[in-house]
Amino acid sequence: xxxxxxxxxxxxxxxxxxxxxxxxxxxxxxxxxxxxxxxxxxxxxxxxxxxxxxxxxxxxxxxxxxxxxxxxxxxxxxxxxxxxxxxxxxxxxxxxxxxxxxxxxxxxxxxxxxxxxxxxxxxxxxxxxxxxxxxxxxxxxxxxxxxxxxxxxxxxxxxxxxxxxxxxxxxxxxxxxxxxxxxxxxxxxxxxxxxxxxxxxxxxxxxxxxxxxxxxxxxxxxxxxxxxxxxxxxxxxxxxxxxxxxxxxxxxxxxxxxxxxxxxxxxxxxxxxxxxxxxxxxxxxxxxxxxxxxxxxxxxxxxxxxxxxxxxxxxxxxxxxxxxxxxxxxxxxxxxxxxxxxxxxxxxxxxxx
Numbered sequence: 001x002x003x004x005x006x007x008x009x010x011x012x013x014x015x016x017x018x019x020x021x022x023x024x025x026x027x028x029x030x031x032x033x034x035x036x037x038x039x040x041x042x043x044x045x046x047x048x049x050x051x052x053x054x055x056x057x058x059x060x061x062x063x064x065x066x067x068x069x070x071x072x073x074x075x076x077x078x079x080x081x082x083x084x085x086x087x088x089x090x091x092x093x094x095x096x097x098x099x100x101x102x103x104x105x106x107x108x109x110x111x112x113x114x115x116x117x118x119x120x121x122x123x124x125x126x127x128x129x130x131x132x133x134x135x136x137x138x139x140x141x142x143x144x145x146x147x148x149x150x151x152x153x154x155x156x157x158x159x160x161x162x163x164x165x166x167x168x169x170x171x172x173x174x175x176x177x178x179x180x181x182x183x184x185x186x187x188x189x190x191x192x193x194x195x196x197x198x199x200x201x202x203x204x205x206x207x208x209x210x211x212x213x214x215x216x217x218x219x220x221x222x223x224x225x226x227x228x229x230x231x232x233x234x235x236x237x238x239x240x241x242x243x244x245x246x247x248x249x250x251x252x253x254x255x256x257x258x259x260x261x262x263x264x265x266x267x268x269x270x271x272x273x274x275x276x277x278x279x280x281x282x283x284x285x286x287x288x289x290x291x292x293x294x295x296x297x298x299x300x301x302x303x304x305x306x307x308x309x310x311x312x313x314x315x316x317x318x319x320x321x322x323x324x325x326x327x328x329x330x331x332x333x334x335x336x337x338x339x340x341x342x343x344x345x346x347x348x349x350x351x352x353x
Contacts, residue, residue: 031122031352032147032182033345034138035111036154036167037300039130040101044090049083056130061166064228086303093306104128106300107155109333110341117342121353123147129167136174143182151348153187153341155299157196157243160225160236164189187348191239192246195343199336200243200296201250207328208292215292215326217257217283219276220244221309222297224262227270237272243296263295263313264304280313284321291317294328299337301330 041052057063057074095105111126118124123145127138142150154167168186175181190196208214222240230237244260263276276293283291293313295305310327317325331337346353 027144027146028148030142030146030148031349032142032145032150033114033118033122033124033349034135034142034150034152034171035107035114035124035126035341036135036152036171037103037107037126037128038163038302039128040104040302041090041131043099044087044094046083046087049087049090050079052131053083053086054079059130059162059166061169062162064226089303089307092311093303101302102306103300103302106330106332110155110300110338113333113338114341114345117338118345122349129170135167135170136177139171139174139182143178143180147182149183149185149352151185151187151345151352153345153348156297157189157299158191158222158236158239158297159189159234161229161234162225163236185348187344189239190340190344191243193340193344195340197243197246197250199331199340200247200294202336203331203334204247204251204292204294204328207326211292211326213290213324215290215324217259217288217291218248218251218253219259219261219279219291219293220247221261221263221276221293221295221313222272223295223304224265224271224275226267227272230272240297247296263308276309276313277316280316280322281320283317289322290324290326291322292326292328295330298330300332305330 039052039056041048043049054074057078058071060067063070063074090101093102094100095102098105107126107128111124115122115124123142125138125142127133127135129135139150152168152171154164156163156167159165171184171186175184204218220243222244225234225236240262241260244258248255248258259274259279261274261276261279262272265271265275280291293309295301295309298305305327314325314327331340
């Protein structure tokens with residue numbers, strides 16, 4: 001696993017002079033940044049997928065069903081049948097040269113690029129909430145390298161209890177077990193940050209310019225959440241709507257040619273609507289012959305964007321009579337995407353740098 005190379009840390013406090021003879025050598029005085037994304041299986045085999053799904057779907061913030069009711073269902077029929085189907089999607093998008101998922105490859109590239117942008121005073125790492133590298137392992141690595149001040153940056157533009165909050169929970173679990181905790185800050189949601197909105201708009205413009213035609217319709221597909229999360233006070237739905245509105249206004253795109261949708265629903269409960277799959281199947285009947293789709297809830301492309309959106313929903317649109325479908329990639333480690341991350345991280349490091 002490649003990580004940005006550490007820079008030697010101090011082992012004694014300049015204000016108090018050298019450590020006494022026989023005192024343990026303690027690295028300190030560094031600033032750390034830990035990028036955190038959702039997660040990925042280690043491979044496309046059944047056991048790797050099952051292990052990943054078990055960790056992911058056992059999180060009470062992801063599935064808010066009492067454990068005594070949910071675990072027998074999860075460990076029984078779901079984790080018996082679902083890994084094989086999920087593996088098919090991962091195999092279609094897997095980076096075979098590196099034998100890693102796209103999310104892992106891109107998140108690592110973001111960390112390496114951010115390290116170059118921030119320079120030697122900061123040590124940048126990356127971790128996954130589910131799977132590897134684990135948050136606890138990477139926090140320990142930063143701490144051992146002398147990072148006694150760490151910015152933990154969940155890479156979710158919009159806040160949700162099932163994404164941002166669970167990453168914070170996991171980091172706090174790790175901190176709780178440390179005798180000497182580093183001082184920690186958390187990157188807040190950036191759904192309406194001007195740098196993020198402008199980068200999204202520019203990525204859409206550049207993509208459409210490359211198509212050679214202007215799509216009839218633009219769809220912003222966000223990852224779905226159960227409807228009850230909105231009713232219970234989760235701000236995710238509202239923040240998604242604001243991201244979409246600000247981006248559309250920055251593009252100058254007409255409202256009648258723009259739709260916000262939600263994808264990746266799971267189970268029988270009602271999720272946030274409209275569903276991306278339903279919209280894709282219905283657009284051609286409304287005279288839409290060409291559509292471009294982007295995923296503003298994702299900081300990096302993954303199975304939900306590269307397979308569910310770019311393959312499955314493309315098939316739905318074309319089968320329903322559409323003629324041209326184009327997927328607009330996430331910001332990833334592009335120049336525009338890295339400019340956003342650098343802006344956000346430098347702002348949160350104010351007073352430390």
